[in-house]
Amino acid sequence: MTISRRALIGTAAAATALPLAARAQSPTIRIGVLTDLSGPYQDIAGVVSGHATRQAVEEFASKGFNVEVLVADHQNKSDVGVAVSRQWIDRDGVDVIIDLANSAVSLAVSGVCKEKNKVCIATGAATSDLTGKACNPNTIHWVYDTYMLARSTGGAMAKAGGDTWFFITADYAFGHALTRDVSGFVTAAGGKVLGDVRTPFPGTTDFSSFLLQAQASKAKVVGLSNAGADTINSIKQAREFGITQKLGGLLVFLSDVHSLGLDVCQGLVLSESFYWDLNDRTRAFSERLKPKAPTKRPTMVQAGNYASILHYLKVANAMGAAEAKKDGAATVARMKATPTEDDCFGAGSIRADGRKIHPCYLFEVKKPAESKGPWDYYKLLATTPAEEAFRPLKDGGCAMVNA
Amino acid sequence: MFMILGYPAPLMFGQLLLGLINGAFFALLSLGLAVIFGMLNIVNFAHGALFMLGAFVAWGLLNFLGVNYWVALLLAPLIVGFFGVLLEKTLISRLYKLDHLYGLLLTFGLALVIEGLARNEFGSSGVPYPIPSQLQGAMNLGFMFMPIYRGWVVLASAIMCLITWLIIEKTSIGATLRAATENAPLVQAFGINVPRMITLTYAGGVALAAFAGVLAAPIYSVNPNMGANFIITVFAVVVIGGMGSILGSIVTGFGLGIIEGLTKVFYPQGSSVVIFVVMVIVLLVRPAGLFGKAA
Numbered sequence: 026m027t028i029s030r031r032a033l034i035g036t037a038a039a040a041t042a043l044p045l046a047a048r049a050q051s052p053t054i055r056i057g058v059l060t061d062l063s064g065p066y067q068d069i070a071g072v073v074s075g076h077a078t079r080q081a082v083e084e085f086a087s088k089g090f091n092v093e094v095l096v097a098d099h100q101n102k103s104d105v106g107v108a109v110s111r112q113w114i115d116r117d118g119v120d121v122i123i124d125l126a127n128s129a130v131s132l133a134v135s136g137v138c139k140e141k142n143k144v145c146i147a148t149g150a151a152t153s154d155l156t157g158k159a160c161n162p163n164t165i166h167w168v169y170d171t172y173m174l175a176r177s178t179g180g181a182m183a184k185a186g187g188d189t190w191f192f193i194t195a196d197y198a199f200g201h202a203l204t205r206d207v208s209g210f211v212t213a214a215g216g217k218v219l220g221d222v223r224t225p226f227p228g229t230t231d232f233s234s235f236l237l238q239a240q241a242s243k244a245k246v247v248g249l250s251n252a253g254a255d256t257i258n259s260i261k262q263a264r265e266f267g268i269t270q271k272l273g274g275l276l277v278f279l280s281d282v283h284s285l286g287l288d289v290c291q292g293l294v295l296s297e298s299f300y301w302d303l304n305d306r307t308r309a310f311s312e313r314l315k316p317k318a319p320t321k322r323p324t325m326v327q328a329g330n331y332a333s334i335l336h337y338l339k340v341a342n343a344m345g346a347a348e349a350k351k352d353g354a355a356t357v358a359r360m361k362a363t364p365t366e367d368d369c370f371g372a373g374s375i376r377a378d379g380r381k382i383h384p385c386y387l388f389e390v391k392k393p394a395e396s397k398g399p400w401d402y403y404k405l406l407a408t409t410p411a412e413e414a415f416r417p418l419k420d421g422g423c424a425m426v427n428a
Numbered sequence: 429m430f431m432i433l434g435y436p437a438p439l440m441f442g443q444l445l446l447g448l449i450n451g452a453f454f455a456l457l458s459l460g461l462a463v464i465f466g467m468l469n470i471v472n473f474a475h476g477a478l479f480m481l482g483a484f485v486a487w488g489l490l491n492f493l494g495v496n497y498w499v500a501l502l503l504a505p506l507i508v509g510f511f512g513v514l515l516e517k518t519l520i521s522r523l524y525k526l527d528h529l530y531g532l533l534l535t536f537g538l539a540l541v542i543e544g545l546a547r548n549e550f551g552s553s554g555v556p557y558p559i560p561s562q563l564q565g566a567m568n569l570g571f572m573f574m575p576i577y578r579g580w581v582v583l584a585s586a587i588m589c590l591i592t593w594l595i596i597e598k599t600s601i602g603a604t605l606r607a608a609t610e611n612a613p614l615v616q617a618f619g620i621n622v623p624r625m626i627t628l629t630y631a632g633g634v635a636l637a638a639f640a641g642v643l644a645a646p647i648y649s650v651n652p653n654m655g656a657n658f659i660i661t662v663f664a665v666v667v668i669g670g671m672g673s674i675l676g677s678i679v680t681g682f683g684l685g686i687i688e689g690l691t692k693v694f695y696p697q698g699s700s701v702v703i704f705v706v707m708v709i710v711l712l713v714r715p716a717g718l719f720g721k722a723a
Contacts, residue, residue: 063544065653068551196697225700230648230657231450234692234699237442237572257553257649265559265575265647267566284649286556 052346053091056082056334057113059106059134060124060149062098065253068280070126070149070326072096076317077327078123081334084313090346092338095119099130106130110137120144120350121337123330128152128199135164143353144337144360148329151199151252151276153206153416156380160423162354165361167381168329169298171199172416174275175206177296177385177409182246182273183214190216190273191244193235193259195251196223203250203275219244224251232259236266248273257285264289279324282402287393290402298385298414299325299369300403306368322400328369333381336365373411378423385414442572443689449578451685452585453640457658458665458677459589460636463596466672467609467629470520471528473536475662476655477543478634482508482641483650484546487555497560497642501584504642505635512634516627524626539655546652554651581643588639589678592632596674605629664707670720680718 058078060070075096082092095113099106106125113119114137122138125131126149138145139161146165147155153170183190190211194200200223208218219242222235236259239247247270249259256277263272274281277295301311301322310331314323323331340360341349349356361375373383388403396402418426457479464472485504489495495503515538523531563577596602608615608622616622641655648654665684669676684703691702710718 063547063552065552067547068553071551222696224696225698228657228660228700230654231446233449233578234443234446234689235696237439237446238693240573241436241439253553254649254651254653257651261649262647265566265577267573267575280551280553284553284556284651286558288558289556 051090052350053093053118054121054338054341054346054350055093055095055113055117055119056337057110057117057119057122058094058096058124058330059099059109059113059122059130060096061101061126062096064101066101066126066149068284069278069324070124070330073314073318073321073323073327074124074126074149074330077314077323077331078334080314080317081331081338085335085338085342088342090341099125099127099134101127101130103129103133107133107137110134111141114138114141114143120353121146121334123333124148124326125150126326128154131155132159135159135161138353139163141353144356146333146337148333149326152202153421156376156378157416157421157423160378160421160425162379162425163357165333165357165375165379165381167333168325169296169385170380170415171202171206173298173385173414174296175203175210177387177407177414178273178275178294179207179210179248180214181387181407182271182294183211183216187211187246187271187273188214188216189244190218190246190248191239191242191270192218192221192248192250193232193239194221194223195226195255197226199252200226200250204248207248207250207273207275224255226251226255229255230258231262233262233266235259236263236268239270240266240268244270246271246273248275249277250275252276253281257281260285260293261289278326279322279400279402282390283400287391287396287402290390291392293390294387294406295390296385296387297325297403298383299323299328300386300388300405301328302401302403303386303405306371310368332365332367332369335367336360336363339363376415376418378418378421378426380415380418380421382411382415384411385409438570438572439693443693444686445569445572445574446578447686447689448682449582449685450688451682452582453644453658453681454662454665454685455589455678455681456585456640456643457637457662458669458681459592459674460633460640461662461666462669462672462674462677463592463636464630464633465666466674467605468520468524468626469528469609470523470531470535470630472630472633473532473659474515474538474542475535475634475637476657476659477539478508478512478655479637479641479644479658480546480652480655481511481542482638483557483645483648483654484550484555484641485638486642486645487557487650490557491555497646501639501642505638508638508641509631509635512631513627515634516630520630521623521627539659543652543656550652552651552653554649554654557645557650559646577646581647584643585640588636592636593674593678661703664703668703668707668710668717670717673717673719673721676717676719 058075060074061067097109121144123146125147128150131147131150135145148167153172155166192204194204274295365373370383375381387407482504486500489500559577566575612622669680691699
């Protein structure tokens with residue numbers, strides 16, 4: 026069979042024209058889940074982040090507009106994150122970029138969204154700069170940040186008699202920020218920081234030397250200002266060396282606990298803003314997500330993707346999909362003005378600086394005997410109310426607040 | 429309390445011992461690399477991935493078949509060694525006549541594939557592996573709290589290093605092997621199946637990596653990247669010891685473990701770099717490495 030050039034061009038033109046015609050009738054909102062699919066954060070976000078986003082889209086059901094979900098890997102590199110974002114926005118017509126598990130990537134992509142007037146929702150990023158120095162009218166920071174973790178875990182342990190601290194800090198911006206923030210709460214509570222050892226990042230696998238230094242300091246609490254495999258190795262080796270001091274896991278996710286096992290993790294104190302077994306609503310959400318990820322339970326980042334997209338779609342529906350597509354900043358402003366309500370975080374709101382506020386929970390990891398099975402890991406110790414969980418609006422240095 | 433260089437003595441002794449323990453892993457891994465390079469002239473970049481595979485095989489044996497640690501210590505190296513035979517037979521054996529670079533590229537590619545598949549299957553945060561019950565707990569050595577398992581790691585790797593060294597340097601199999609590296613056609617003329625011998629050597633080197641992987645499983649996070657974290661350091665160890673030198677890799681493995689351990693006290697931020705600083709100095713002074721023969 027031969028195809029004439031004319032026929033080919035004709036078919037191609039028809040093929041491009043068709044979707045355009047369809048688009049004109051009912052607008053399509055495109056959501057880009059930019060996450061870590063291959064690196065250290067793939068278990069806290071990753072593929073399940075995409076599933077959780079789709080779950081929100083399905084539950085919302087179409088109200089006169091179509092929704093498409095795209096997923097891509099940022100490889101934990103800012104330049105890759107920026108390149109994918111630009112391609113998504115310029116070529117594929119993406120309106121919202123979400124997830125951004127990695128602080129550096131989130132800061133870079135947030136800038137792109139402002140430049141292109143799209144919506145950026147950071148659920149996986151830790152840095153509190155997103156709603157501080159680097160805040161912008163197109164960005165919302167949903168799940169947690171370094172300030173929340175420092176205040177909840179650090180503050181609670183200092184109050185519970187942990188008045189002397191020794192830090193094991195991953196030697197890069199995130200680790201430094203976390204140690205700095207926690208030190209602030211410890212000293213404010215009348216405690217003292219006895220030492221801080223900075224471990225090379227990445228590439229440290231053996232923490233026993235640092236743990237012995239922590240032990241020799243006689244501090245009551247060993248604060249772990251690191252994440253992922255570093256935290257896992259630190260906790261595992263602390264148990265091995267019989268470190269009797271309390272361990273403060275400053276950024277520990279459910280997936281880390283699952284990987285370590287309860288034998289090693291029991292008694293660890295940590296903070297999260299979502300736990301699948303927290304109440305009937307969170308359990309219901311986890312049950313609904315199960316068909317998509319049968320062997321896993323959602324982390325707070327994945328829950329954040331679900332909740333924030335649900336909120337976005339509600340707002341987009343209220344203001345009209347075409348309007349929402351046209352002006353990202355206006356959509357974000359509308360999202361801030363609308364109270365949030367979802368199964369994962371309950372009722373909440375978004376502040377002027379883009380910070381989504383909700384309660385923060387202090388958990389203790391259960392003993393193996395207390396756990397009913399896989400994923401039954403936490404017991405609730407304390408709840409910080411939404412108004413107190415995050416950095417006060419005036420202290421962040423966000424230009425939008427002072428203006 | 430008496431002090432060494434301004435640090436309390438117990439802390440220093442503790443750090444020396446820890447250095448020795450980490451050195452045990454360096455020695456075991458670099459030994460496998462040295463054997464493979466010495467005999468096959470292949471720079472085996474897949475070594476870290478096979479180390480990781482050893483740990484995951486031990487985990488799989490425990491969780492799916494209920495095979496305990498001690499049996500896994502024997503079985504995992506055999507299984508991974510067999511995998512090594514497949515790799516050598518199907519892929520690596522095709523490269524012996526080519527430049528080193530091709531072997532390096534091939535094994536590096538294999539490492540990426542193996543690690544990628546593991547990441548796809550197990551995620552990045554890894555799986556738990558308990559310390560065997562017989563080796564749990566710790567001894568109080570007076571100056572430090574010594575986990576019994578770590579003591580076992582040093583012992584097991586020292587024994588394994590000794591056995592490997594004895595086989596290669598002191599037995600007739602080892603002598604034939606060394607002769608085959610020097611002049612394969614001649615050895616073959618004596619009726620010895622050289623290609624099979626090479627295959628088994630590769631399998632042996634790989635089995636050493638898997639053995640180290642099983643040893644590491646209870647103390648490090650068992651995750652798909654665990655080998656990648658080690659491999660670069662281990663290559664530096666091999667280069668410092670002298671490419672292909674069995675004794676060199678064992679001695680430098682333990683020695684560099686100690687140097688790294690001490691750096692963690694004096695200047696923790698530099699502990700990931702110190703081995704490479706030593707490497708640069710050694711290469712400047714003795715380009716063939718500490719124990720290597722100049723070509």
